[in-house]
Amino acid sequence: MRAAELFDVSGEIALVTGGGTGIGFKIARVLAVNGARVVLAGEDQGTLEAAVASLCELGGHAIAIPIDVRRDDMIAPSFDRIEKELGPVSLLVNNAGIAHRDKAVKLARETLRDVMAVNVEGAAMMAQEAARRMIRDGRGGSIINVSSVLSELxxxxxxxxxxxxxxxxxxxxxxxxxxxxxxxxxxxxxxGWFETSLTDPFLKGAGAGVMANQNPTGRLGDSHDLDGAILLLASRASVYMTGSAITVDGGHSIGR
Incomplete structure (x- = not known):
């Protein structure tokens, strides 16, 4: 099978949470320019619409839909709307997330709850709804969860x-x-470390240079460094992969 066919995502209907900015937008972009019909989900309608316009300028097909992944009452109706406008979601990218930086002795219970509500509970409920519909229709599909090198480091x-x-x-x-x-x-x-609004609190000032110097490649992740991994997991190229983790960090997690 030729690469163009193996990594083809042109038939996919992809829902990307947190798709308006940062890594979510990078993921949505590579899917859209390679022919997937992409749904950008998030809370800020203005940001989503600007991201959709950007993808359309690149020749992609994209729509925006408001979803707060913490709200169960928004999840199923959003999938219903996508099915009505585009068809059933065949690819879910759980990217929505929030970060927090503080000393562990100062970590408030409410802060911990907020982080878990978005990063874990939201991803779980989105995956659950996508899977229910894939099972209902007997068609299968792909779910990609965006974790971090900090899951183990x-x-x-x-x-x-x-x-x-x-x-x-x-x-x-x-x-x-x-x-x-x-x-x-x-x-x-x-x-690994990419410069986005989520990582701004960690990379401000000299932080970016420090983290880049700690990386074996001598740099932070750039705009297209996730493209290959996403196309692999979104396409038939990963048909025999499940439960797998792909680290894209320039070697940061293995040290200098």
Missing amino acids: PMRQVAAYSASKAAISQMTRCFALEWAKHKIRVNEIRP
């Missing part, structure tokens, strides 16, 4: 975020095990 002052990403990693494996018989693949990518 300890770092000071990010206990809540790191714990949430570790939960995503285990959830990925559990869902993959349960849903494999339905031809639903559940995998994760673990990005």
